[in-house]
Amino acid sequence: MKKAQLKIQEMAFVLVALFLFFLLIGLFYLSFKIHSFKSSVGNLKEQEAKAMVRKIAATPELRWGECSGCIDLDKALVLKESMSSNKTLEGLWDLEYLAIETIYPAKPDKICNLGNYPECGKLVLLKRNENYGKAYTSFVSLCRWDNEKNSQKCELGKIYAAGRLLNE
Amino acid sequence: MNKKGIELSFNWIFSLIIGAAILILAIYVVSKLIGTEQEIQVAEGSAEFGNLLHPLETSLESGSRPENISFNGEVRIYNKCKTTGQFGVQEISLVKKQGIGKEWPEPKDPTRLATKYVFSEDVLEGKEFYFFIKPLQLPFKIGDIIILWNKKYCFVNPPTEVEEEIKSFNLDTRNIQIASDLRECNKNSVSVCFSTFDSRCNVFVDTTNNIVKKEGKILFYDGPLLYGAIFSKPENYECQVSRLLKRGAFLAKLYSEKSALIATSSQGCSSNLQSDLNVYSNTANAGNPKDLQTIANLAHTLDYQNQMLKCTLWEER
Numbered sequence: 001m002k003k004a005q006l007k008i009q010e011m012a013f014v015l016v017a018l019f020l021f022f023l024l025i026g027l028f029y030l031s032f033k034i035h036s037f038k039s040s041v042g043n044l045k046e047q048e049a050k051a052m053v054r055k056i057a058a059t060p061e062l063r064w065g066e067c068s069g070c071i072d073l074d075k076a077l078v079l080k081e082s083m084s085s086n087k088t089l090e091g092l093w094d095l096e097y098l099a100i101e102t103i104y105p106a107k108p109d110k111i112c113n114l115g116n117y118p119e120c121g122k123l124v125l126l127k128r129n130e131n132y133g134k135a136y137t138s139f140v141s142l143c144r145w146d147n148e149k150n151s152q153k154c155e156l157g158k159i160y161a162a163g164r165l166l167n168e
Numbered sequence: 169m170n171k172k173g174i175e176l177s178f179n180w181i182f183s184l185i186i187g188a189a190i191l192i193l194a195i196y197v198v199s200k201l202i203g204t205e206q207e208i209q210v211a212e213g214s215a216e217f218g219n220l221l222h223p224l225e226t227s228l229e230s231g232s233r234p235e236n237i238s239f240n241g242e243v244r245i246y247n248k249c250k251t252t253g254q255f256g257v258q259e260i261s262l263v264k265k266q267g268i269g270k271e272w273p274e275p276k277d278p279t280r281l282a283t284k285y286v287f288s289e290d291v292l293e294g295k296e297f298y299f300f301i302k303p304l305q306l307p308f309k310i311g312d313i314i315i316l317w318n319k320k321y322c323f324v325n326p327p328t329e330v331e332e333e334i335k336s337f338n339l340d341t342r343n344i345q346i347a348s349d350l351r352e353c354n355k356n357s358v359s360v361c362f363s364t365f366d367s368r369c370n371v372f373v374d375t376t377n378n379i380v381k382k383e384g385k386i387l388f389y390d391g392p393l394l395y396g397a398i399f400s401k402p403e404n405y406e407c408q409v410s411r412l413l414k415r416g417a418f419l420a421k422l423y424s425e426k427s428a429l430i431a432t433s434s435q436g437c438s439s440n441l442q443s444d445l446n447v448y449s450n451t452a453n454a455g456n457p458k459d460l461q462t463i464a465n466l467a468h469t470l471d472y473q474n475q476m477l478k479c480t481l482w483e484e485r
Binding site: 093152 | 179183187190283311418422480482484
């Protein structure tokens with residue numbers, strides 16, 4: 001083999017090696033960017049759920065106008081019934097799961113419906129699927145019309161909300 | 169014969185071809201990366217702005233004025249309103265000005281919000297944006313209207329309640345100027361004249377008939393929708409009002425059902441409201457902004473009837 005040919009081969013190998021080196025660096029950079037993008041999307045979704053659970057009690061479909069952070073349980077029940085018959089209403093909240101639970105006084109551990117209300121502990125407004133992920137929570141007052149006392153009544157409760165899953 | 173020239177040409181041609189191939193490939197990869205980065209920034213910007221809108225909701229207050237939204241660089245906010253679906257949708261996209269590549273990337277994957285109502289121009293461009301929020305109660309709370317703008321406005325002879333409201337929001341006088349005469353307004357500001365019509369005014373508000381004339385269009389308003397009509401594009405205003413009315417129709421139906429639920433165990437308490445609530449629901453469900461006055465009158469009657477009840481259906485202050 002001539003000296004010139006060897007030189008050309010050497011140069012070709014160096015160029016290929018350099019190319020592979022920069023390709024590797026590019027791949028590392030890409031995977032790093034994809035990872036950071038995924039985590040920033042996750043953080044944004046989490047912030048969204050946190051912000052929403054704080055404000056969810058104030059939405060017109062749930063709010064009890066006399067106090068801040070109070071939910072109209074009667075209205076929530078009829079809303080749940082409407083939502084179960086009309087699936088397009090689920091678009092009201094960009095959530096996977098939304099539920100209201102009575103904490104005090106303790107109620108029977110039953111899911112609320114028109115038949116057992118108000119003698120039930122939990123009202124599930126939205127449950128798109130079983131794997132809804134982490135549910136964020138906030139304390140609220142649950143107000144309703146009390147037939148026995150013939151007046152309005154407020155009890156202590158909690159609202160649960162879970163955001164959409166990232167891989168959906 | 170010059171042999172040097174032949175010797176150089178083979179080595180150089182070979183390395184030039186390889187070098188050029190690598191350079192072209194590198195430029196292609198870099199341009200692709202820039203494109204992807206721009207798309208990421210558009211998507212992130214829209215999501216971030218959507219997140220900013222989520223907490224913007226009033227609870228018991230008559231209105232709120234959060235801090236201005238400021239960005240480090242120039243941004244464009246695209247506001248699109250659609251009436252499709254049950255309650256329509258608010259689409260918001262945010263695009264940041266790019267230093268390299270296309271200066272303003274196309275807005276893609278907007279944040280879609282079913283229960284937000286942003287009243288603004290279709291496209292806002294700048295670094296700082298101002299907004300305030302007002303609840304719409306007809307007679308129960310229907311939603312919060314978000315007024316977003318970044319131009320300078322000049323209100324000429326506004327009614328006392330409008331002037332006081334603007335002052336209570338502590339709006340920078342550079343953003344909204346209150347003037348007693350059109351000549352006092354700054355040159356580049358959008359002039360809004362109340363009651364006294366002047367052809368030089370950009371917007372005219374007829375407070376007697378609840379009408380706003382803007383860009384040759386007549387917009388009907390009630391209560392805080394006045395601000396929506398002033399600050400937004402007429403098409404955006406009509407779309408948002410239509411969405412709000414549809415939501416109002418749904419809420420009226422919900423209150424009617426709540427009334428039926430309570431009435432069964434309270435000797436018919438509130439049942440007299442059900443027929444009026446159904447009329448309200450049917451009228452509002454058409455989503456026609458021209459029906460606003462009829463709906464406002466119905467709302468007034470319903471509110472009076474509700475206040476007379478022991479088992480009030482809504483408790484608005």
